[in-house]
Every structure is written in structure tokens, then in C-alpha cells.
Amino acid sequence: MALRKSTKAGVVGIAAAAMAATAFVGPAQAASDAPPAGVAGHRATQRAMDAAVKAGIPGVTAQARDSDGVWKSASGVGDLTSGVPRGKDDKFRVGSITKTFVATVLLQMEAEGRLSLDDTVERRLPGLVRGNGNDGGKITVRQLLNHTSGLFDYLADEEYNKTYMQGDGYLRHRYDTLPPEKHVKVALSHKPLFEPGDKHSYSNTNYILAGLIVEKAGGRSYEDEVRDRIITPLGLKNTSNPGNSIHLPRPSSRGYSKLFRSAPDRIDDITEMNGSQGWADGDIISTAGDLNRFYSALLRGKLLPPKQLKAMKTIAAPGSSSKSYGLGLQRFETSCGTTLWGHGGGMVGWLSMAVTTEDGRHQLAYNYNGDWDTTSMPKIIEAEYCSTSP
Numbered sequence: 001m002a003l004r005k006s007t008k009a010g011v012v013g014i015a016a017a018a019m020a021a022t023a024f025v026g027p028a029q030a031a032s033d034a035p036p037a038g039v040a041g042h043r044a045t046q047r048a049m050d051a052a053v054k055a056g057i058p059g060v061t062a063q064a065r066d067s068d069g070v071w072k073s074a075s076g077v078g079d080l081t082s083g084v085p086r087g088k089d090d091k092f093r094v095g096s097i098t099k100t101f102v103a104t105v106l107l108q109m110e111a112e113g114r115l116s117l118d119d120t121v122e123r124r125l126p127g128l129v130r131g132n133g134n135d136g137g138k139i140t141v142r143q144l145l146n147h148t149s150g151l152f153d154y155l156a157d158e159e160y161n162k163t164y165m166q167g168d169g170y171l172r173h174r175y176d177t178l179p180p181e182k183h184v185k186v187a188l189s190h191k192p193l194f195e196p197g198d199k200h201s202y203s204n205t206n207y208i209l210a211g212l213i214v215e216k217a218g219g220r221s222y223e224d225e226v227r228d229r230i231i232t233p234l235g236l237k238n239t240s241n242p243g244n245s246i247h248l249p250r251p252s253s254r255g256y257s258k259l260f261r262s263a264p265d266r267i268d269d270i271t272e273m274n275g276s277q278g279w280a281d282g283d284i285i286s287t288a289g290d291l292n293r294f295y296s297a298l299l300r301g302k303l304l305p306p307k308q309l310k311a312m313k314t315i316a317a318p319g320s321s322s323k324s325y326g327l328g329l330q331r332f333e334t335s336c337g338t339t340l341w342g343h344g345g346g347m348v349g350w351l352s353m354a355v356t357t358e359d360g361r362h363q364l365a366y367n368y369n370g371d372w373d374t375t376s377m378p379k380i381i382e383a384e385y386c387s388t389s390p
């Protein structure tokens with residue numbers, strides 16, 4: 001799930017496509033897969049994390065993996081009431097990072113001959129995407145995964161946002177179970193934004209449908225497919241799909257949000273929420289360590305055959321406005337010329353990012369337990385991959 005500035009008070013969107021446009025400062029140099037010589041350990045990364053806390057985020061947890069081993073750290077607090085420090089091994093809601101897991105499962109299914117990326121949504125989900133000019137017969141699985149379907153983002157619906165994402169509406173309804181079909185219905189109450197394939201527009205609706213296609217093709221739940229295809233084989237012991245549970249497994253910190261436009265300084269503890277309100281577009285719970293292991297395995301070809309990994313890294317259709325989004329995977333370019341692949345994630349109360357070099361040898365994942373400041377998030381990546389200061 002990605003949060004949107006225009007529809008949620010106090011939250012700057014971390015939709016992956018939007019983050020690409022503003023993620024890194026400075027002129028881009030020729031891309032390379034390795035950090036520049038002289039990178040001074042992770043001290044600059046720690047300073048960037050501390051700066052985010054000083055700027056107002058409650059706490060940050062992070063882990064980096066490179067040729068020197070594993071570095072993990074935290075800054076700030078995990079509980080504003082007790083002052084307990086943020087944990088280095090915290091579990092958190094990863095938001096739209098879930099999309100890379102879903103895309104990986106669908107690409108595995110393609111490799112097995114269970115479906116094709118060029119199958120239409122109508123073929124895979126007969127009769128579901130119809131009405132208001134929406135036509136599942138014109139939209140392919142590929143267009144769902146690279147956000148070129150033209151389908152309206154259900155989170156941008158004003159009534160849905162007011163009821164489930166803002167202020168008293170969120171506090172009143174955060175324990176509600178929301179089936180994926182409800183999200184689809186909300187999206188289809190709007191006309192499509194453009195003809196499929198014409199443009200790129202990040203839409204959480206795409207991955208709700210992708211999750212439903214996973215279930216149709218596999219004959220069992222999306223959660224089972226993710227567990228058996230990714231979580232268990234990689235030994236991601238701290239990663240799970242919450243289903244309808246409202247709780248975060250331990251160890252974890254509290255999550256915080258600024259829900260009220262009329263009270264911009266008010267901060268609410270929103271740790272408990274029904275996991276079904278994210279589902280295949282953003283429900284996974286994980287740790288920085290597990291996310292690093294996942295993206296390293298993915299980019300090193302441990303989860304997908306070469307053909308499917310190449311497709312995943314192929315940027316959205318020619319003529320698209322996106323210059324960085326593949327199939328559930330996003331390309332980033334740092335100011336020092338390092339090419340990274342990964343995804344960002346936003347959930348009410350949480351902001352996350354996970355990236356890796358293209359060779360899968362240097363990863364960084366981190367999480368904020370507050371959702372109102374994305375401006376400092378790219379600085380942590382820049383510090384990890386580009387800083388040469390002690």
C-alpha cells in the first residue's frame with residue numbers, strides 16, 4: 001500500500017514511482033553496480049538516521065549487508081510514551097515492498113507455464129474488471145505489474161480515504177476486515193485514467209488484482225503462495241502475511257501517524273490495524289534483515305530464471321512516463337552513479353525502503369515508525385552508498 005499526500009493529512013506519499021522522481025540529489029553519473037572507493041563504513045548512514053530522528057521521526061531501524069558483513073543499527077525511540085529505544089531487529093509493516101513479493105510469485109508462475117504476462121485480466125479474472133469504461137479484456141498481467149493499466153488507485157478515492165485513512169474515520173475503522181473485492185469495487189467506480197499501456201500511473205488497485213490472479217492460477221491463497229515460494233525457501237523467519245490479525249509480532253515498536261489535518265502536530269499511536277486493509281498491495285510484515293536477504297536472492301537469480309528476472313527489470317512500456325519502474329521492482333540512481341534496485345513502502349504509521357546493488361552484494365533496508373517525513377529517507381541511501389566522509 002502506498003500513502004498519498006493529496007488524500008491523507010500530514011503524509012507525504014511514498015508510492016514507489018513518486019519516490020523515484022525525488023529520491024536522490026546531485027547530478028547522476030555513469031551507473032555502476034558497486035559503491036565508490038573510500039566509502040567510510042556505515043558512519044554516514046548512522047548520522048543520516050540520527051538526523052531523521054532529530055527532524056521529528058520517532059525512530060529508525062536499519063540493516064546493511066556488504067562484503068564486510070552485516071551492520072544493523074537503530075536511532076530514536078520505539079515507544080513515545082515509555083521512551084523505549086527503537087529496536088535493531090524490529091518487525092514492521094513494509095507497505096508496498098509487498099509488491100515485489102507478489103510480482104516474483106507471478107513471474108515464477110509464468111516460468112512454470114501457469115500463465116503468461118500477456119494474458120488479459122479478463123482471461124484470468126472473468127467478469128471482474130468491467131464498468132465505467134474499465135475493460136479487463138484490454139489489460140494484461142504485465143500492465144498490472146508495471147502500473148500501465150490505467151486503473152484508478154482505490155486509495156485515491158475521497159470517500160475511501162476519509163473512511164479508512166484519515167482522522168476519526170481511520171481510528172473508527174482500523175479493525176475492520178476489508179476483502180480485496182471491496183478495493184476493486186472502489187476503483188471501478190471511477191473511469192480509467194488512460195488507455196492500457198499508454199502511460200504509467202502508480203495504482204494499488206493493480207496489485208489487488210495481481211493477488212487475485214495469484215490465487216486463481218495457484219488454486220490457493222496468495223499468502224500460501226508467498227510463504228511456500230519465497231518466505232520458507234529463503235528462511236525469512238521474521239516475515240509473514242498478517243491476514244486479519246491486528247497485531248505486530250514481537251519484537252516490534254509502536255507505529256505513529258498524523259491523521260488530522262486540523263491538528264498537524266497531533267500524533268496518534270496506530271500500531272494495531274487489520275492486516276486485510278493492505279492485502280497484496282501492502283500487507284507483509286518483515287524486518288530489515290529479511291528484506292535484505294530477499295532482495296539479494298532476487299537480484300542474484302535465486303528466485304527467478306534469467307528470462308523472468310530480465311522482464312522484472314525491464315522498465316515500463318515504451319512511451320510511458322516512468323523511467324524507473326519494472327515489474328514490482330524499481331530502479332534508483334544515486335548521485336554518485338550507483339544503480340540500485342528495490343522498492344519503497346508506505347503504510348499508515350510506517351515508511352520503509354529496501355534496495356540492493358544490481359549484483360546483489362550490497363543491500364540496505366530501513367524503516368521509520370512515523371509516516372510524515374519522506375524527505376530524509378533518500379538521504380539515508382545516499383549516505384550508505386555515496387558518502388566518503390568519516
